[in-house]
Amino acid sequence: MYGFKIVENLQKIDKDIQRDQLKYHNKRVLVSKEFTFDAAHHLHCYEGKCKNLHGHTYKVIFGISGFVDDTGLMMDFGDIKEIWKNEIEVYLDHRYINEMLPPMNTTAENMVVWIYEKMAEALEKRNSGQKERVEFVRLFETPTSYAEVKREWMEVE
Known part of the structure; x- marks a missing residue:
């Protein structure tokens, strides 16, 4: 249906598109990025295999919102x-x-709250004027098990 097309004329700023057209809206939007890390830990006051020293490949996902520049x-x-x-x-x-x-x-x-707090602190220090804020952090301990915190939960109590 749609054939492959080679772009012949690359769009040029101030000629094909004006600078005041770059910002399409004034809505809050969310961007998300995920990372992995490997770490060892053990749990205290827990009767199960996680009381022993062990490791995970964790995955953390951030949802950060703000307004476009x-x-x-x-x-x-x-x-x-x-x-x-x-x-x-x-x-x-x-x-x-x-x-x-x-x-x-x-x-x-516990860890997901700490990670949320660290990202929130970093965004506050950054203070780029776009009012970025952490909307959620999701921390996977295994591929199918995660803990999550949301901004509205962090702001209450």
């Missing part, structure tokens, strides 16, 4: 990656997380 961009995915690498992953990847995180039982439920 004049170019139609809310937040560059590379900026999310930079925050992850510099502010959060350094405490988690290939670490024994029981000694890296604040005193807590290193359950997925």
